Amino acid sequence: MAELLVVGSVALDSVETPFGQVQEVLGGSATYFSCSASFFTRVRLVATVGQDFPKEHVQLLEDRGVDVGGLSVAAGRTFRWSGAYGYDLNEARTLDTQLNVFANFRPALAENLRRVPYLFLANIDPELQLEVLHQMRERPRLVALDTMNFWIQGKREPLGRVLREVDVVTINDAEARQLAGEPNLVKAARAIAAMGPRTVVVKRGEYGALLLDDGAFFVVPAYPLESVFDPTGAGDTFAGGFMGSLAARDRVDRGTLRRAMVYGSVMASFTVEDFSLNRLARLAPHEIERRYADFEDLIRLERA
Numbered sequence: 641m642a643e644l645l646v647v648g649s650v651a652l653d654s655v656e657t658p659f660g661q662v663q664e665v666l667g668g669s670a671t672y673f674s675c676s677a678s679f680f681t682r683v684r685l686v687a688t689v690g691q692d693f694p695k696e697h698v699q700l701l702e703d704r705g706v707d708v709g710g711l712s713v714a715a716g717r718t719f720r721w722s723g724a725y726g727y728d729l730n731e732a733r734t735l736d737t738q739l740n741v742f743a744n745f746r747p748a749l750a751e752n753l754r755r756v757p758y759l760f761l762a763n764i765d766p767e768l769q770l771e772v773l774h775q776m777r778e779r780p781r782l783v784a785l786d787t788m789n790f791w792i793q794g795k796r797e798p799l800g801r802v803l804r805e806v807d808v809v810t811i812n813d814a815e816a817r818q819l820a821g822e823p824n825l826v827k828a829a830r831a832i833a834a835m836g837p838r839t840v841v842v843k844r845g846e847y848g849a850l851l852l853d854d855g856a857f858f859v860v861p862a863y864p865l866e867s868v869f870d871p872t873g874a875g876d877t878f879a880g881g882f883m884g885s886l887a888a889r890d891r892v893d894r895g896t897l898r899r900a901m902v903y904g905s906v907m908a909s910f911t912v913e914d915f916s917l918n919r920l921a922r923l924a925p926h927e928i929e930r931r932y933a934d935f936e937d938l939i940r941l942e943r944a
């Protein structure tokens with residue numbers, strides 16, 4: 641089992657879906673990611689929050705065994721995001737993004753974090769992603785990155801630089817099209833691979849996810865759920881299951897990547913059942929294995 645380091649946002653989210661709304665609840669790309677990945681391996685988190693960040697949120701991560709030694713508390717307000725979804729839950733509409741303490745965050749990685757073999761650069765300013773990557777003493781065995789429209793529009797150039805240095809990109813479908821400037825998803829995935837990463841994972845919400853690895857495609861469906869309340873965090877939770885399962889096996893090959901796609905889908909299917917990290921916080925490992933087995937049934941082909 642290998643350790644996993646993540647840098648990304650830790651946030652207070654306000655979210656509106658057709659099924660309800662919440663104000664200033666725990667969110668953030670690194671939060672969802674680390675909570676999800678903690679079911680698979682030891683996770684170390686690098687991020688910053690403001691003095692207004694509730695202590696019980698940190699406790700939730702600690703209860704999941706996440707190392708929060710790299711979570712600094714800075715003067716100022718915590719990162720805030722607010723978003724809304726219509727009946728089509730696949731597309732989040734950002735209403736407001738306040739970087740707050742992330743505007744001036746300069747991570748200085750403690751020595752014990754600089755040799756962690758699996759690294760996830762969760763959705764955050766690509767310049768920060770680069771800073772963390774460049775502080776590693778040895779090239780990690782696997783580096784993956786996630787991003788979104790906010791940074792594709794606002795930080796295109798540094799995003800291009802960090803893309804050249806990573807092995808895996810996880811990105812949602814609309815953002816894959818935007819990044820590649822290409823409406824066809826298959827062509828978009830290939831175009832993104834041409835920017836550097838050997839592996840591209842396109843997350844497609846209720847339609848599942850697409851893997852392009854070394855030129856070969858693989859797909860998984862989303863778990864058929866009747867109770868989707870809030871898709872926020874599904875992408876980061878997917879990435880947590882994906883990277884967590886790879887780090888747990890400490891092996892990256894076609895087989896482990898395909899299983900990682902299923903673990904990603906399993907974890908995301910839990911997150912969307914409730915707001916914030918509520919479902920992940922009460923998730924039990926046996927539920928993950930049961931849903932993984934359900935997935936195997938879901939996609940098995942009988943021989944004619």
Ligand code: AMP
Binds near residue numbers: 651737
């Ligand atoms: P997703 O998994 O794509 O639904 O990600 C949702 C999470 O991303 C929310 O909890 C937000 O706090 C966080 N987020 C939204 N916008 C940004 C941004 N520009 N940079 C970093 N994190 C963000």
